[in-house]
Amino acid sequence: MIETALKALFILLYATFVGFMFMGIIRIVTARIHRRVGPPIYQPILDTIKLLSKKSNITHGLIYDFGILYAVGATILAVMFIPLGSIGVLRAYGDLILITFLLEIPMLGIMFAAMSSGNPYAGIGAQRALLTLLAIQVPLGFAIVALAEFYGTFSTYEIVMAQQTMGWSIFHFPLLLAAIAYDLVLQAMFGKEPFDIMIAPGEISLGPMVEFGGKHMGLLQIQHAIALFAETLFFANIFLGGGVVTAFSSSILNTIAGLAVLLVKQVAVLLIATFMGAIFPRFTIDQAAKFYWKWPTIIAALGAVLASL
């Protein structure tokens, strides 16, 4: 019981901290591509502290508050199910389908909160976010199907373990296709260009985020950090072999090494998304839908069919 609680606390703190670092990395890397200096890596943490300590906060009602809490709570729930190296709280129940759903539902909380404010920008942002979700769901679904059919199990942890003997998923051709499709989907999940249609800064005033400020926005920053961590972690686990290290005799050393391995993989996933985001301009929503329903879907469906043979 206490051990579980400690593990959970560690996962939570680690995920939040690394997530904030990821947010900082995105900003620095983007700045360097733009030939700017960029903020220090800990800038997102400072921003969040500032937001949380605002003296005046507004609300639009119960749903406005609860939606935010729900988004944060659901993200914490999701991160507990994903195996983090050899540390896991609920990884025995870390079902692929469950995690895929759990990674999507924080958005539902944010949508509820944003829409309850009655701001039309939030409404149009919600519309765009949902259509993006609809667009990515097809390739995402096929990628998950490919994984489940290739390994014959839905357990994320077992998939990680299977990769220790069979080699990383991306070295098998059907799953390589699935991984490419999933990586394109991640771009929209992160909300990075060219698929940042739902927030679209300068176009619809950050869409769903338009009304949030103060501690609501601070909580959403925390949610964003954990979600960033969870999404990259999930990708690293299912496609890049996860972080299982057994080289050392001490289990603590193994755990730390596992975390380090995972971190490298996560940063790699993140950098790909950042590079893509820094080069491309924004799509319109129907372009995004048509894009996702074409190439990523074809690639992922091919992967799924090949995996099922």
Add this chain to the structure above:
Amino acid sequence: MNELLIIIFAPLLGGVLAWALNVRGIRELLGVAGAAVPLAYLVKLYSELDASGQLSHSIDFAGFTFSFSLTHLTWVFAMIAGVVGLASTIAMVSTSRDGYEWLFALMSLTGAYGVFLSFDLLGFFIFWELMTVGSFMMVLKYSRSAGLKYFVLSVVGAFAMFLAIAKIYALSGSFAFPDVANAVYYAMGRGDLALVFGLFLVAFGVKAGMFPLHVWAPDAYSETNQSYTAMFSGVLSKTGVYGFILIYMLIGYRLMVEFGAFRSAPKFGYIIAFLGGLTIIVGGLLAALQEDIRKLFAYSSISQIGYILVAFGVGTSLSIEAGIYHAISHALFKGLFFLIVATIIYRTGKTTFADMGGLAEKMPFTFAMAFVAILSLAGIPPMAGFVSKWLIFEAVISQNLPILGGMVFFGSAIGFVYLIRFTYAVWFGQRPTDLDDTKDAPLPLAVAMAILAIPNIVFGIAPGLVVKELNKIFGGEIVTSPTLWELNLGFGRYNGLLILVWLIVGLLIAAVIYFLGAPVRKVPVTDTYQSGNPVTMEYNLTIRRNFFLPLKEALAFWLRISFDKLYRDIGAWVEDFAEVMRNYVYNGNVQSYAWYLALILLILAMWGV
């Protein structure tokens, strides 16, 4: 009198009495009693059923033997009818206008019970028609065109079923299910088998709302008393679903032997599953584009039935069990949704999204119920809707059927999409001034909603309750459930309680951070960021019409293809053809009729008759 007959005929009796007496107060009491009695008997019979495995009864009437049987399978379906039927009739206390509605609503409930409990094809067919008549009359009262459309498609389905039953009877000489199954297995030829399957597919597909036979459902579901639609969509569509199980029971083995399998699914099942997948997508996309709250949920109902068909089509014990689980949760959340719609229409008198908004403040209880229903339909753990969808996902994907897997995935996203549209337009944003004194749900509707909302939560957190019953249908541990909270498929696990506990932990952590911050100040809906323009209540800025316009544009090509239009065109052609026939052939001239007669006699004579 036998209990099974009481279960079947109690609603009809209640309905007839309510209609005959037609005194306000007594009418409602009789009607609700008519729906409550069968449920009470079903609960009472459970222990008896558990001990013996099957309760049967048969009566001789008009030279035929009608047999009825309560098995674990039919008990589950009858319980769906019992619970949703009761909730729906309680809600009708608020919304029904006269004895007419009580009579036909309860008549269709009797039909549904009869369909579930019948153990021979004749009784099945008769009760099927009784149910169709009852529901048709309910629709007819509100809209003639919707009623007729429903009627025409139902007649097509009924004819298909009639032909199939006649074909089977000609072969087996009996209507009883066991005889039929035997006769089909040993004696039916390949061609006949395919024909009977096709006819059953049409018959049950119409009732379940399977693509492309779904076109009646959006009109019929929306053009009737919305409390009744809870039963219409929750129970009556399940008879179609039950029909697909019947296909397995009666002709499934033979079909499997004769036509073989596609990958691991039976070939005939793959047809069902593929049509089910299309039903999910078509129903879901159309639901997102509706401007009328009733139509949105009608299409959504079609879409969700698609899941059940996919699960049944895959044809393993696991997938059929998953399908039945989804039938249960579909009845629960969709029944709840239609009651919510009934409440909204009852209180506001409006049905289009354009006229609504900001109702969450005025109807907090109804909104809470809507929240439960939304979470369940969207498949948010730990709700009943998630568990059943999860089972379907795992059942389909574990059978290596990638295309079907992709289809069900798409369906889960489209669920989010149309639900958020409903949430945004009805509950949030600026409220039109004429809705300012809207009240919350009246007591009967509130009770009815609560009856359906509670199982939505309980069956998600404790799926073991349901799975234990469903396992009995198959007589084995299809889904192992070590504890009440946990499901284990071998290749995937789910634990509702753990999810709930950790979600609460997550919420608590968030709440701690939230409450550490400075207190909040409530601001009105007009106090939002508007690019510098002040918001006033004179202009409603909330997007209510064409919310998913980009989706409509992206799908423009596909939306032009409409089966509804195709059927209408066929109808128009038939009318034109009849017109031509009347002008030239049936012209009303006795002399030309005499000529036709002579001509036919001549032909017969040449034939040598």
